[in-house]
Amino acid sequence: MEMNKIESPEESRKLLDKIVFDLTRSIVKKDELTRFWFFILIVFAGVGLWGWAIQIDQGLGVTGMRDYVSWGMYIANFVFFVAFSLVGFLISSAMHLLNIHWVKPISRVAEQVAIAGVALAGIIIVMDMGRPDRLLNVFLHGRFASPIVWDLTVVTTYLTISVLLFYIPLIPDLALLRDRLGDEVPKWKMKIYTILSLGWKGNAKQYKTVYHAMRVLMILIVPVGLSIHTVTSWLFAATLRAGWDTTIFGPYFVAGAFVAGVAAVIILMYIYRIRHGLQEYFEDIHFDKMAKLLVFVSLVYLYFNVNEFLVPGYKMKTAEGIHLSNIFSGGYSLMFWSVQISGLILPTILLLFKFFRKPLSLVIISVVVLATAWLKRFIIVIPTMEHPFLPIQNVPENFHHYAPTSIEIMITLFSFCAAILIISVLAKFFPVITIWEYAEEKGIDKKYLSEQPKN
Amino acid sequence: MIKKLTLLIVVILFLSAQQGISQEWLVPADKQSIENPSDYNLENVKKGKDLYMTNCKSCHGDAGKNNSLALVPLPPDIASETMQANSEGSLFYKLSNGKGLMPAFETTLPEADRWLLVNYIMNYSPDNTPVWVDLPPVKARLKATVNTVNRLVEIFAEAENKTGNYSNLTETPVNVCVERAFGNLPIGQVLTDNEGNAEFSIPENIIGDEEGFVTVVVSLGEDFEAKKVTVEKLKIGIPKETPKLIKKGVIWSTNENIPMWMLLSYLGAVGGAWLAIIYVVFQIVKIRRLSKE
Numbered sequence: 001m002e003m004n005k006i007e008s009p010e011e012s013r014k015l016l017d018k019i020v021f022d023l024t025r026s027i028v029k030k031d032e033l034t035r036f037w038f039f040i041l042i043v044f045a046g047v048g049l050w051g052w053a054i055q056i057d058q059g060l061g062v063t064g065m066r067d068y069v070s071w072g073m074y075i076a077n078f079v080f081f082v083a084f085s086l087v088g089f090l091i092s093s094a095m096h097l098l099n100i101h102w103v104k105p106i107s108r109v110a111e112q113v114a115i116a117g118v119a120l121a122g123i124i125i126v127m128d129m130g131r132p133d134r135l136l137n138v139f140l141h142g143r144f145a146s147p148i149v150w151d152l153t154v155v156t157t158y159l160t161i162s163v164l165l166f167y168i169p170l171i172p173d174l175a176l177l178r179d180r181l182g183d184e185v186p187k188w189k190m191k192i193y194t195i196l197s198l199g200w201k202g203n204a205k206q207y208k209t210v211y212h213a214m215r216v217l218m219i220l221i222v223p224v225g226l227s228i229h230t231v232t233s234w235l236f237a238a239t240l241r242a243g244w245d246t247t248i249f250g251p252y253f254v255a256g257a258f259v260a261g262v263a264a265v266i267i268l269m270y271i272y273r274i275r276h277g278l279q280e281y282f283e284d285i286h287f288d289k290m291a292k293l294l295v296f297v298s299l300v301y302l303y304f305n306v307n308e309f310l311v312p313g314y315k316m317k318t319a320e321g322i323h324l325s326n327i328f329s330g331g332y333s334l335m336f337w338s339v340q341i342s343g344l345i346l347p348t349i350l351l352l353f354k355f356f357r358k359p360l361s362l363v364i365i366s367v368v369v370l371a372t373a374w375l376k377r378f379i380i381v382i383p384t385m386e387h388p389f390l391p392i393q394n395v396p397e398n399f400h401h402y403a404p405t406s407i408e409i410m411i412t413l414f415s416f417c418a419a420i421l422i423i424s425v426l427a428k429f430f431p432v433i434t435i436w437e438y439a440e441e442k443g444i445d446k447k448y449l450s451e452q453p454k455n
Numbered sequence: 456m457i458k459k460l461t462l463l464i465v466v467i468l469f470l471s472a473q474q475g476i477s478q479e480w481l482v483p484a485d486k487q488s489i490e491n492p493s494d495y496n497l498e499n500v501k502k503g504k505d506l507y508m509t510n511c512k513s514c515h516g517d518a519g520k521n522n523s524l525a526l527v528p529l530p531p532d533i534a535s536e537t538m539q540a541n542s543e544g545s546l547f548y549k550l551s552n553g554k555g556l557m558p559a560f561e562t563t564l565p566e567a568d569r570w571l572l573v574n575y576i577m578n579y580s581p582d583n584t585p586v587w588v589d590l591p592p593v594k595a596r597l598k599a600t601v602n603t604v605n606r607l608v609e610i611f612a613e614a615e616n617k618t619g620n621y622s623n624l625t626e627t628p629v630n631v632c633v634e635r636a637f638g639n640l641p642i643g644q645v646l647t648d649n650e651g652n653a654e655f656s657i658p659e660n661i662i663g664d665e666e667g668f669v670t671v672v673v674s675l676g677e678d679f680e681a682k683k684v685t686v687e688k689l690k691i692g693i694p695k696e697t698p699k700l701i702k703k704g705v706i707w708s709t710n711e712n713i714p715m716w717m718l719l720s721y722l723g724a725v726g727g728a729w730l731a732i733i734y735v736v737f738q739i740v741k742i743r744r745l746s747k748e
Contacts, residue, residue: 143707143708143709143710143713144710144713144717144718144721144722145706145707145708145709145710145713145714145717145721146707150721153721153725157725157728157729157732160732161728161732164732164735164736167739168735168738168739171739171742198739198742198743198746199743199746199747200742200746201745201746201748203745203748205745205748206742206745206746209738209741209742209745210742212738213735213738213739213742216731216734216735216738217735220728220731220732220735223724223728224728227724238707
């Protein structure tokens with residue numbers, strides 16, 4: 001650990017004050033734009049909820065899903081959000097355990113993404129049910145050998161761990177907010193900080209407990225994080241359907257999840273950097289490193305893609321052949337090739353050049369990567385369902401193909417707004433960087449953290 | 456939708472055209488006047504009736520009861536004016552050649568049988584004295600026991616005679632059925648002897664329920680008003696094979712026969728993760744406690 005200890009107390013206090021000021025400015029500041037942002041999110045989420053009300057009232061017939069394609073945009077969206085959330089495991093656990101220092105300021109952003117993603121993944125599953133009240137039946141009559149039960153278990157577990165991994169490193173920061181923000185925030189907010197900071201004193205034993213609990217969670221999240229997306233992939237791979245019947249779906253999904261998650265974290269970092277003026281915290285070097293990480297995970301994902309499509313494409317077994325022709329050169333070919341080229345191959349090549357690893361160009365590439373990541377899940381879920389082993393016959397024309405209806409789009413819109421809302425609320429309430437950890441990295445001794453500021 | 460409508464219109468036109476034509480089902484004059492080669496007597500009418508029961512009743516119904524099948528055109532009751540307006544030659548021509556839904560029986564019945572059918576129809580002609588009269592069902596009593604060792608159904612039947620007393624029912628067919636999920640399956644018929652007794656030997660190949668139990672139902676024909684005798688739970692059948700849908704030890708089993716390693720892996724993984732989570736929650740409590748030191 002490179003620790004450039006700052007000897008002079010004045011210097012330490014001055015630097016700490018600056019860090020606290022910079023990272024809490026967004027919490028303290030009251031501005032119209034933030035209010036408008038929340039207003040817009042709540043309105044659009046409300047519109048989506050209205051769509052859900054219509055769906056509950058009239059049944060799943062309002063969606064484009066029929067007897068053959070019974071998993072539509074909701075399930076594709078579910079897979080996307082599970083994927084999106086997995087970056088919490090990669091950055092705040094795996095890379096922390098590997099002692100990679102530059103990720104430390106990014107880990108809270110990654111946890112925000114993880115919480116929002118996995119919470120929405122759970123909600124989307126309920127929204128995909130025609131009778132949400134029957135969710136209870138999974139607990140009452142679920143089979144322990146069913147991937148659906150495993151999925152429900154692992155989503156709940158991962159959400160709990162992600163919340164804890166967000167909260168525990170937050171405790172010393174909450175104490176800082178409690179001690180330093182004073183009248184700058186409303187009383188109710190201060191009350192929340194006071195309660196959540198658990199009366200933190202900052203003694204050595206407390207820090208030791210925080211480190212210990214964080215370490216337990218980081219280790220625990222490795223198997224749970226891998227499980228969440230592996231089990232999600234098994235929902236598909238455990239069935240005998242062309243396109244899903246593959247043994248590499250677990251690692252294929254995990255690799256794809258890292259691509260989506262890293263892109264999401266880059267976008268958030270950029271927004272915080274610009275919006276909250278955190279250029280000194282989310283530095284160019286962080287973007288450069290994240291870009292390299294994105295290249296690395298994209299290459300891994302590309303490797304799995306080659307395996308996933310080249311091997312069955314070489315053999316073109318009957319049913320598999322129909323499915324593959326449909327996505328290579330049939331109705332889904334435009335979507336498929338634009339996803340593979342603009343979401344995977346092109347970003348990987350571009351990011352090899354230093355120029356594209358600069359914040360602005362990187363964030364543009366990340367937006368494309370994230371959008372195509374969503375479309376990729378659509379391609380994984382829907383085309384397979386349009387090609388059952390028994391031919392589709394004697395059914396209405398609209399059973400043959402799937403197209404999402406406006407209700408489905410409304411509900412999907414809700415999921416996006418709700419996810420962004422969760423992230424926005426977390427960013428509005430708590431510092432986006434772990435202050436105490438950051439201060440420590442900058443060489444400020446912990447004793448200054450628990451000092452009461454002299455106003 | 457348009458296709459369906461067109462089809463519907465075509466079907467309606469076709470059926471109504473048929474109905475229109477059926478009222479004037481013309482029979483060539485030479486065919487109308489052909490005479491029935493078989494005599495009109497009880498024996499021939501009875502034979503005709505048996506043929507009617509197997510070949511015609513399903514559509515035309517019982518004579519005089521106007522209970523024919525609701526087809527378009529409606530199959531006329533054989534006692535009706537429409538039917539009886541035909542000469543014997545015309546009847547023979549029509550049932551031989553058929554039209555529309557009415558089959559051409561010359562392909563399935565020999566000529567002699569078709570004339571016997573005409574004899575039965577003529578039984579209801581206003582010009583003839585009926586030689587066969589449908590009597591109201593006779594009150595009867597039926598007793599049946601099943602000897603599972605000898606696999607015999609032992610039957611005794613008696614019927615009410617003209618004086619109002621019951622006497623042995625002789626030379627009468629008794630139907631033996633086994634109960635199935637959607638009705639009774641006939642397995643045979645047996646005639647009563649001079650003392651009203653009958654014995655029916657149960658075939659070896661009757662399939663029973665999962666344990667081989669069979670329910671036997673014994674009844675008299677339509678000419679009698681008698682309660683059916685139902686003998687339940689007889690161990691005379693072959694046990695029904697019910698293949699298990701999910702075999703033991705299959706990885707995707709139901710909870711009843713889930714492989715132990717699968718259950719333990721699931722519970723172990725979930726239990727382990729949640730124990731660790733509880734441990735972390737305990738650490739949070741510890742942090743709070745340490746604040747008070």
